[in-house]
Amino acid sequence: MNRRSTVTLTALLIAGGVLTGSSVPALAGGTATTHPRPDRPDDTRRTQQQVTRDWVQLWNGDYALAEHLIAPDVRVRAALLDGGDGSAVHGPAGMVDLIGQIRGAFPDLRFTVEVGPIIDGSHVVVRWVADGTYGGGFPGATAAPGTTVRFTGTDTLRTRHGLITDYWLNADTLLLTTQLGVESV
Incomplete structure (x- = not known):
């Protein structure tokens, strides 16, 4: 899978709620950045x-x-x-x-x-x-x-x-x- 299709797939998974917060993988050649969401203090x-x-x-x-x-x-x-x-x-x-x-x-x-x-x-x-x-x-x-x-x-x-x-x-x-x-x- 090339970088563009990886980015597109990741974006779709994030938009669809499949990947959130710390579950977002690092993209090919880059690093994943996670941002804590204040509305999710401990609701796993x-x-x-x-x-x-x-x-x-x-x-x-x-x-x-x-x-x-x-x-x-x-x-x-x-x-x-x-x-x-x-x-x-x-x-x-x-x-x-x-x-x-x-x-x-x-x-x-x-x-x-x-x-x-x-x-x-x-x-x-x-x-x-x-x-x-x-x-x-x-x-x-x-x-x-x-x-x-x-x-x-x-x-x-x-x-x-x-x-x-x-x-x-x-x-x-x-x-x-x-x-x-x-x-x-």
């Missing part, structure tokens, strides 16, 4: 993978993980079913409350990762699928308790020192509410 790939596993387990009802996973000043950005934007969620207890409200209508709700984790420094993205059984109590639902539901979403997390500091949620709530027979207003 292994740490991010563990954060992802714990995050899914938290959503699957293991609330004890919240204290060791969620930053006290976590910021949630989501279009919630109650019309909120997530800004009312504060700290680990707030996240547990949010998850508990959702799981309250679907006690056996199970989240699995469909795509990811996609890791880029301090950011982690996962596409998930949620399967469960409607237990009742969802506002406006006409579906009978026992109705099975399946919906999807994408979570984007920002971490610092292994704690989730920011959470963006995109969920297919239209699919969920349709399965529950919620009439549009």
Whole structure:
């Protein structure tokens, strides 16, 4: 491979997120320069993978993980079913409350990762699928308790020192509410 194709391949790998920071190899005839990124203090790939596993387990009802996973000043950005934007969620207890409200209508709700984790420094993205059984109590639902539901979403997390500091949620709530027979207003 000549120098030009090596440079092009390296540039593509860097742009695609495959090579970052200290993993950038020296180019033929030159030396690699690494620059520390201030947004990545200690969030290694292994740490991010563990954060992802714990995050899914938290959503699957293991609330004890919240204290060791969620930053006290976590910021949630989501279009919630109650019309909120997530800004009312504060700290680990707030996240547990949010998850508990959702799981309250679907006690056996199970989240699995469909795509990811996609890791880029301090950011982690996962596409998930949620399967469960409607237990009742969802506002406006006409579906009978026992109705099975399946919906999807994408979570984007920002971490610092292994704690989730920011959470963006995109969920297919239209699919969920349709399965529950919620009439549009």
